[in-house]
Amino acid sequence: MGLRRVGAVVAVVAAALLAGVTNVSAAPEDRELVPMEGPQSALRTAADTQTPISTFIPMAPVRVLDTRNAGGAVGPNGTRTLDLQGHTPADAVAVVLNLTGTQPTANTFISVFPAGDARPTSSTLNLSPGQTRANAVTVALGLDRKLSLFNLAGNTHLVADLAGYYTQNTETGTLFNTDPPSRALDTREEGGPVGPNGVVNVDLSYLPEHATAVTFNLTGVDATTSTVVTAYPAGVARPLASSLNLSANEIVPNQVTVPIGEDRQVSLHNLFGNVHLVVDVSGYYSTITGSFFFAFTPLRWFDTRDSGNRPLNPNTIIAATGWDPEVxxxxxxxxxxxxxxxQFLTVWPGGGTQPNASNLNLVAGQTAANAVNVGVGLETDPEVNDYSINFTTNAGTVDVIFDVTGFFVN
Known part of the structure; x- marks a missing residue:
């Protein structure tokens, strides 16, 4: 059948495991667009928090929390406060963190939100017993530039690496530019796996010369043993930080934001064994052009588990709508x-061509999360004719939850 627009929704595309390995099951024109509209007047609701517009200050990652060294594991229904006053200036309004959970004793999730706010319904990180997994998070700062980290069940250790902060001093920071996801590295296609204590550099010279930092989805594939991958600016010493944690034979993605280093490159270091690495660039920060950022407490845009909705499948595209034209x-x-x-999921701006990229990789029965910075495009289909974000999957069915933590605005 032709592509049928049922309404405003989200689109995620999943292939067997990773984009570029398995083709999606149906061509775009053969998939139904399922509607999923976000909260009305969300931009005005966010504005009521009086959070100012901001610009981004990127930094090489620095460790700001490790409960294995101080404070101990976070217990069931426990909350740990992360004080960032010593790592951010007084005008900071939000931060970008890489949050890692390790040694959980039960199935659990972690929620990160501004200190002093009520805990939202959103989650940031999902963990199984014994698992180590990371997820990036962009989150508004709370009282005294502090964050709350909530653990639902069991005990788990938490590690946080700061990748940058948003400042309300709009004269000093950088602006975000979104691009349709594009593949900048795939060691399966060229170069071969990265070995123990090996480094591969990602060439970003194709980005504008005024680009100072980059956001990309980093995926590890076919690791031969448990390992840690760290992304950092080329030409500087490798920091004590992690960007991606993998067990043997896993496929794991994580969003990374990092300054562009020497020779317009970013370095990726692998600690143990051999692993293939795939990089899908979704945007960059610039001192000259781009959008300001507006942070707020996480806001649930849609959940396919809600009554009346249905799981995503390979024959559907969800187009999430309800965005203000300024976003x-x-x-x-x-x-x-x-x-x-x-399967894997792919997210891209409405109205654009589905990219050869993946955002989230899953095995049957798994619950997992990944951060995304994604553009809002104008969906040109006459039955939608609205600003949207698309989602799709390539195999089986899957429920999708989308929690928004901030808008980039003109």
Whole structure:
């Protein structure tokens, strides 16, 4: 059948495991567009928080929390406060963190939100017993530039690495520019796996010369043993930080934001064994052009588990709508649960061509999350004719949850 626009929704595309490995099941014109509209007047609701517009100050990652060294594991229904006053200036309004959970004793999730706010319904990180997994998070700062980290069940250790902050001093920071996801590195196609204590550089010279930092989805594939991958600016010493944690034979993605280093490159270091690395660039920060950022407490845009909705499948595209025309892109957390088969999800701006990229990789029965910075495009189909973000999957069915933590605005 032709592509049928049922309404405003979200679109995620999943292939067997990773984009470029398995083709999607149906061509775009053969997939139904399922509607999923976000909260009305969300921009005005966010504005009521009086959070100012801001610009981004990127930094090489620095460790700001490790409960294995201080404070101990966070217990069931426990909250740990992360004080960032010593790492951010007084005019900071939001931060970009890489949050890692390790040694959990039960199935659990972690929520990160501004200190002093009520805990939102959103989650940031999903963990199984014994698992180590990371997820990037963009989150508004709370009282005294502090964050709250909530753990639902069991005990788990938390590690946080600061990748930058948003400042209300709009004269000093950088602006975000979104691009349709594009593949900048795939060691399966060229170069071969990265070995123990090996480094591969990502060439970003194709970005504008005024680009100072980059956001990309980093995926590890076919690791031969448990390992840690760290992304950092080329030409500087490798920091004590992690960007991606993998077990043997896993496919794991994580969004990374990092300054562009020497020779317009970013370095990726692998600690143990051999692993293939795939980089899909979704945007960059510039001192000259781009969008300001507006942070707020996480806001649930849609959840396919809600009454009246249905799981995503390979024959559908969800187009998430309800965005204000001023919104050029969003910072969000993408969570998938109840997958019936191995698959990957892809997210891209409405109205654009589905890219050869993946945002989230799943095996059957898994619940996992990944941060996304994605542009809001104008959907040109006459039955939608609205600003939207698309989602799709390539295999089986899966429930999708999309929690927005900020808008990039003109």
């Amino acid at each position: 050029t892109a969003v910072a969000a957390n993408l969570t998938a649960t109840n997958p019936s088969a191995p």
